[in-house]
Amino acid sequence: MVALSRRLEVPVDVALEGPFPKAFRWRGQTVPVQAILDWWQETGKWWEGEQERRVVRVLTPLGVYELAGQEDGGRWLLQRVLD
C-alpha cells in the first residue's frame, strides 16, 4: 500500500520495450525499470481536447514511479513519485 505520493507532471525521455517503458531519464541520469507493477488507462479532460493516456507504475532502483504516455507513444510524463 502506498502511503504518500507527489504529483510531478514532468516531461521525461522514455526508452520503450513494446508498449512499456524499460528506462527513463530523470535528473540527468538514466533510471532503469526493474518491474512493471501495474498499468492502466486514464482519460484526460476530453472536453478540453486532452487525449487518453496509459499510466505505468514502475519499480526502479530509486523507488516507485508512475509514467504517463499518450496512446500514440509520443510524449511521456513523469506523473508521480510514490514515497
Place this chain on the structure above:
Amino acid sequence: MGAGFVHLHVHGPFSFLDGASPTEALVERAARLGMSALALTDHDSLSGVVRFVQAARQAGIKPIVGAELTMEGGFHLTLLAANRTGYRHLCQLITRAHLGSPRRQPRLAWAELAGRSEGLIALSGCCRGEAAAALWRQDEETARRSLLRLRDLFGGRLYVELVQPLWPGSRKVVAGLARLARELGLPVVATNDVHFARKEDFPLHDLLTCVRTLTRVDELHPQRPLNGENYLKSAQEMAELFGEYPQALEHTLRIAEACEDQVVPLGEKLLPSYPVPPGWSSMAWLRELTYRGAQERYGRLRRKLQERLEHELAVIEALGVADYFLVVWDIVQWARRQGIRMAGRGSAADSAVAYCLGITEVDAVERGLMFERFLSLERAQAPDIDIDFDWRRRDEVVEYVFRRFGEEHVAAVATYNTFRARSAVRDLGKALGLEPNHLDELARRLPHIPADAIHHVLQQLPELRESALVQGPGKERFRLLFQMAEAVAGLPRHLSTHLGGLILSREPIAHLVPLQRAAKGVVVAQFDKDDVEAMGFIKLDLLSLRTLGAVEDTVRLIQASPGQQDFRYEAIPLDDPDTYGMLRRGETVGVFQLESPAQRALQSRLGAEQLEDLVASVALIRPGPIKGNMVEPFIARRRGQQPVEYLHPALERILKKTYGVVLYQEQVIEIATEVAGFTPGEADRLRRTMTHHRSQKEMEAIGELFVARAIQRGVDPQTARAIFACIEGYAGYGFCEAHAAAFATTAYKTAYLLRHYPAQFFAALLNNQPMGFYPPHTLVGEARRRGVVVEGPDVNASQEGYTVVMRADGPPVIRTPLWVVREVGREGAAAILQERQRHGPFRSLWDLCRRVPLPVDAWEGLILAGALDSLHPNRRALLWDLPALMRAARSGSPLQAAPLSVEEQAPHGLYGGACGQEQVARVPDFPPWQRVCLEFYAMGFSPGHHLLEFLRPSLARQGVLSVAQARRCRDGERVQVAGLVIRPHRPPTRSGRTVVFFTLEDETGLLDVTVFEAIYQRWGQPLFTRPAVVVTGRIQHQGSDGRALIAQAVRPLSLSEPKTA
C-alpha cells in the same frame, strides 16, 4: 468462421444515462466483428429487449436476453435468460426489485433469488459485483462467501465474471477472482461491461454519467469512468486482455450456446377472458350486447345494418378479439354509470359494433365508414380503441380497470422520453458547465426538433443565428454541446407512463414483462406500445381530454344559470345557424380543434354550413393534407369555384361528400374495393403501404396490381392508371374519417356552447387550463370582446374556480378564483375560502394576515392582482403595510387580539381601526399602466384591461392601427399593426420553406399574421424573443369575414411605460 468471443454484459440505451449507443449500433458492431451472439443486460430493465431481439435477428446474430440486477447493498449481478422459464423468472425478479423498493432505487433481496433461479445463468457481476467489490477491498473471505451463496442458488449455471477495465489494481482483482473460481471449482467468463459501441463514444457516456450523477465535467464523481475502455471490443482485443484466462473467453461461447434463441414470448395471445354471464360464450354475449345496443340506437334494424353488424362480428370472431370488445364495453358502461364524460376517438369509430356498444358516438353505417380501416382479417392486427375521458376523472376509470380485472393482470404501458433538441441542450449543457440562464434562453429559442437537427436550425433561424450566446466568447463550449446533442439524439432519457395505454393479460403481467412504479405510483410495464403489441398484448387507450372537463364545467355552469336547469349537452342541435355563422366568421377561439389560426382561416374560406364541413376541416388542417396540397382544391370545389369531376362514375358515390377530393383513408380503401375489386382487407393493406411510404418498387407493384384488377372489371387502362395516380398522391396524406367525425362532433358542440353561452364556456376553459391553443390572457380578452365582464379575484367573493354570475340587468360576469395568483396556488386559495366560510368575510388586510397563515409572496401576489381591492383600493399602500402586519400577526401582538367591528372596515384603514390607527401608509397608488402590468405579473392577465390600450395614443400618432381598424381595411392595403405575439410557430409547409404563423393580439381583437421565409430571415428575430411587435404588411381578405396580415417587416414593440402626450 465466427469470432471466439461473445459479449455477455452489454448496456444499451435502456440503462438510461448509462448506455451511450443505440441498440442497433451495438448489434451492428457485434455482427461486423463476426460475433455469433450478443447479450443485452440493462440495469434492472428489459425495456430494450424487444427491439434488441428484432435488431439481432435482422443482423443474423443470436440475441441473449438478460439484465444486470441491483442487489441489496447496491451490488450488481448479471443474469441471462437461458430459456422461457429463465425469462419469466427474470421478469419477476426485476419486478420485485422495483416494486419492493423506493421508486428509481431498485434493489433485490438475495433471498428473492431462491426458487427463481431456474432457467437463469448467473455471472457474478462487474466491478460492483459483491465478490469483485470485496476483492477491491482486499476482503477475500467475503468474496468467497458471496460466490458460495451464488453457487448454492445457481449451481452449475454460475460463472465468475472477469472484467478488465484497465484501472489501477484491476489486474489484481481479476487474478483474485480467477483464483477463487479455481478454488471453488467454478468456471470463469470474461466480459467487458460494455456501455457504448465504439471507443470514440466514450465522451458521450461520460457526459451522460454527469447528467445522471448531477455533476459537471470538471467535477469528480466515483461513478464517472476513469477511461473509455467499456466499449464493444473485438474478440482479438478481448483475447489480449484475457490471454492468461483462455477459458474465460471460451465460456462466452458455451453460455451463448446454452441460451435458447427465443426466450421472449412474441406474438402470443395474451388477452384475458371476459367474465361473461353463465351459459354464454364471449362471442355470443358480444353479439347479444351489440344487438341490444343496436335496438337502442336505431329502434328498427334494417337489413343493411344487420349485414354490417354480422360482417363485423364475423371478423371479430375470426380474430378472437370478442373479449377485448367486452372489456372496453364494460369500462365504458362503468364510466357512464359514474357520470364521467367520455368520447371514443380514432379508427374504432369505423365500427358499427363499437357504436352499438356505446363505445363511440359516430354512426359508421350512416356515414358509410369502412370497418376494414379499423379491423380486417387480412391485416390480422390487434384492434386499438382509444377513449377520451374528462381529464379530472380519467384516473378513476384506470383504478376501476385495475379493480375489475385484477391488479396483477393490468399495467400501464411505458413510453420513453428521448433526448430532443431542448432537453439535450439543457441536460448536456449543464453537465458541460454552461450557465443555466444561457441554456434556458437557448433552449426556449429552439423549435421542437430532434437533437441532431440543431446544426440545421442554427443557420436557418434568425433568432438563433444572431444569438450572442452561440456566437460569443464561449462558442467553443457551445459547439461541443451541439456535437454531443447530435450524438445523444433519440436515446431514451427516462421511462414514463404512456398517456393512456393500459394492457391486460390472462397471465400475471409480471411473468411476461417487468413492472416498475412510475410517477404518481402507477404500476407501469417496462415495454412501450410497440413492444406490447409485438408481444401480443392488446392495448386499451384511456386518455385524458381537458376539453371534456371544460364541456362538463360549461354544462354545470349553464344548468346553474336561471332557467337553464334542463340544459342537455346531448340535445344540442347539430344545425344551429348562429353557430355556423360564427364558424364562418372564424370566431372560434376556444373551440375544440377549430381554434388555431389555420383553422380560423379555413372556416372563413370554407363557409361551413353543416357538420360534414367540420369533419373535413378537422381532416384538412394536418401536416399531411397541407403538404399534399389538398386544402386549396377542396375549398375551391366546396365553394363552387372549381367543377367537381370524377375520373370514373364509381367514384362519385365514394367522393361526393368531399367534392371529388380523396381526403379520408377510408375513401382509398373503398376506391380499391369498388374500382379494382380488392377485398376490403387487401385494400387496407394498399392504403397502409401508401401511407408508410414504402419503396418505389413496392408502390409500382401495387399500382400494376390495381390497374390489372381494374381492367379486369371493365375500367379502361388509362382511367385505371389515372385513378391509381390520384389515390397514390393522396393516400399518404389522407386522414382517418372516423377519427375526424368523432372530433368534429365535439368541435361543433363546443362551438355551440361558445356561441350561446360565452360566459360559462370561457369560465370553463379557464378552469381547465392549460388547454387549447391560446393562453388565459387571450381567452380573457375574447370573453371581454363577447360582452362578458371579467372580474378579478376577490378574497371575499372568489369561489373555488372561475364562476359565472348571470345578471338580469347587465352582461354576465366571470369571477376569477384566487388560485390563479402566483405563489397562492390551490392550497392557499382553499385556506382563504375555508376561513371565510367558517368565520365570515375578511374586513381588512390585518384581519386576513391574522386569520390565514400565508407566505408574504402570496399576500403580495393577491394585493397586486387586486384581490384585496374590496378591502382597500390603494394596492401600493397595502404592500407598504404588509411586512409590519405580518410580523405583528406572527408575533401575536396586541393587534391580533383587538376586536374588529363592521364600522372598522376598510376603506377607513388597513388595520380596520383595530389599534386606533385610522391611517394607511400615505403613499400614492400605482398608476393605471403599472397596475395592469402588475396584474399580468401576478396572474398572467389583466381582468379589465389590455396592455395595448395604454400604448394606443402613442401608436396612433405613429400611424399604427388597432387590429379592429386593420380588419376593416381593403384587401391588399398596406398597414402597420401592433400587438402581443401569440403562439409563433413554424409548421411544415408544402414547399419545405420556413413560414412563421402567429397571432397579433390587442385590446380590440386578434389578427393572424403570416411571415414568409425572406421576411422572416430579415426581420424575424423578435418573433420568438419579444412579447410584442409592430408588423408592417398587407391585409389579406379570406372569405367574406376572414382577415390576415402578410408581413413585410417586423420590429419589436417596447412595453415600457407609455409617455403621456
